[in-house]
Amino acid sequence: MKKSSNQTVFLTTSEVSLSNTSPRHKPPISNGILGMTIFIVTEAMFFAALISAYLVIRSGQDEWPPWGQPRLPIETTAINTIILVASGVFMFFSHKLFKKNKIIEGHRLMGISILLGSFFLIAQGREWLELIEFGLTVSSSVYGGLFYLIIGAHGFHVLGTILVLLYYWQKLKNSKNQIELENIFPFQILWYFVVIVWPILYTLIYLN
Amino acid sequence: MSQATTAVQKEQHSEHHQELSFLYKYILPLDHKIIGMQYIFTGLIMAVIGGYFAYAFRMQLAFPGEIVPLYGLVGPGEYNMLVTNHGTIMIFWVAMPVLIAGFGNYIIPLMIGCDDMVFPRLNRLSYQIFLASALVLILSFFVKGGGFGGAWTAYPPLSSVAEYSLTDWGSSLWLLAVALEFVSFLLGGINFITTTMNSRAPGMKMMDIPIAVWFIVIAVILFMASVGPLIAGAVMLFMDQRIGTSFFLPSGGGDPLLWQHLFWFFGHPEVYVVLLPTMGIVADIITVFARKKLFGYRTVLYTAFATGGLSFVVWAHHQFIAGIDPRMANVFVVTTVLISIPLAEMMFCYIATLYGGSIQFTTPMLWGLGFLAAFLIGGVTGIYLGASAIDVYFHDSYFVIAHFHYTFFPITIIGMFAALTYWFPKMFGRMMNETLGKIHFWGTFIPFNCLFLPLFLLGLAGQNRRVYNFLNYPDLARQELHDLRVFATMSLVVMLLFQFVFIYNFFVSMFFGKKAPNNPWEANSLEWSIPSPPPHGNFKTLPSVYRGPYEYSVPGRESDYWPQNEPPKK
């Protein structure tokens, strides 16, 4: 029997009582992906607000970065940027393989992507420790505050998304079934978002 | 689909229809109807708190320095706290939970013909976060220094520096509560949009969706698109308060105007977020009780989109005298006046719907008509304020207070009563008492006007808002002005007393009212085709939809309504 399952599973299963009695035709965009898209719109507005806050405050200052504040490490972060983008590319191909039902191959690429993402996060953490040593803290200047606010907000998104992806990656390893994939797709899309935001932030905050 | 999937679904299916224990049915429910009611009841309790606060500070304004019966003495700091939290509660903990989350949850799946929201667990989580946010807010009243008193708009530096606000923890908890509340509505919003887009009953095309559902969905889209900046602002304000950043402090290189922009970028769309659900609910009510097709379904829908789009570019009309560039102010004057056009068009469609209808003055209809009449005044006075030349004088005066109460009160309170009285039979399976309902309507509607019309006059006379005791200012202490204040306060007290009629009617009808049939109002939309109250899972079989929701008094038919799911005759 071919059944339409438009009741995607989002973090957990939802009930499917009615789809047993009468088929509802399949919606063009699955629930999980539609829900995530809406969420990403909110997220995009959130980052847009942070960026405009940054620009507004910067435009009110004579010297940027303010006198006496450390400069940011442009080169190492450039490498780190490449690593994050690479992670996004791997995720993209993993998504493609999943769609072709090549679960094992997709699963492998997804693992690589998660690994690269985690590396990015660790490198960022080390950078923070050094910057704090050099005297850049949230309260050292509004520059420091903005840096930790914006980069921190992004880092928080990286961390959260990686944890969820890791959770599903682990589950998929054990089950390899379709339902799990429906769960994973929305978070892969979230990962693209997190990756795409980063080069913008890098250009804005590091390369000024 | 694979066998495994089917098996999993079967298993869930049977699990789903087991008799649920009390705990899972009412405390940790997944059923959208119960979650909706949780939101509605929490919202009603918060409304009582908000109303009580209003009572306390209005008494202070009318009888300054005297002990307020049932409250006590209102000190200056406490006055600020009461006003701030009254506004916050009414907007974020009454208007939004009752009208969007509460009725949205209750009616969306019923009106589009499906069994539940697509993400029921997310839905439950959303309510739990909301409840937590309400508790945090209530907690903030009791910490050292008392609740936050820096106005619902929380302008820094007053809101960010504890030495200025004198409510170190009150401000932070207030902010935390608001942030939690947004997270809760974010989760709910994802659910509403996805459900409406993906789970409609077969045959229900976009233009067959009842306006009530459409408008809740548009409201949620506006909310989702505008809340990001405020969350960003809230995080920044919280950091300013607690970890020593200075995003909004000029002394540290920050910019206090930035907060105003972030706040109002959300704040203005937010007024349409609360407006649209009531507008939609009223559309459904007036068509049922005028027994007429909605005039211009598409026009109504498109004007809502236009209003929603424009609402993102009018925010600086709240900041005309905040020091923004006057050239920029001109732009915002134009957009503000523009936004009244689609709204007026929508209003005309509603009036045209009523024109020539066979109107039944039931209680829900009275509330619906009362909403339209009162909101009209609110909308029209908004256009005055939108002209910067006038607003320079009116800003922060009681004229503004009267304006937004003529919008918010109809939306929140009148709209809530309209929806409650209209869907009460469906929700509880009993009818409410009509006579008591009408007494309550007039006992609310007349005092409401007596309460807020004088505030326009006081605003015109130059009375500023956020003042603790007007008798300290010779110009404002004049007897004729003070009489208006006393009159307004007395009207409030009368209005509050009439609410007991509602409470009595509500609870007595819930248990002893006349049993409600499936379709007491002879309405078309799908929720009236199933038993009252609807069983768990709502529809026995998936309904099929053949027409739009507003086919009333169709020529050539015997009955004057035509349910959406009635198959056409061959």
Ligand code: HEM
């Ligand atoms: C035709 C539509 C409307 C126009 C042109 C309009 C215009 C304005 C303007 C220019 C102000 C600023 C006044 C000032 O602070 O000096 C204002 C304030 C306000 N409006 Fe409206 N408005 C409209 C509809 C609404 C609606 C539908 C609502 C509520 C649902 C609303 C709620 C408010 C609130 C709450 C404030 C005061 C905010 C505060 O300072 O605390 N308005 N309106």
Ligand SMILES: [Cu+2]
């Ligand atoms: Cu506005």
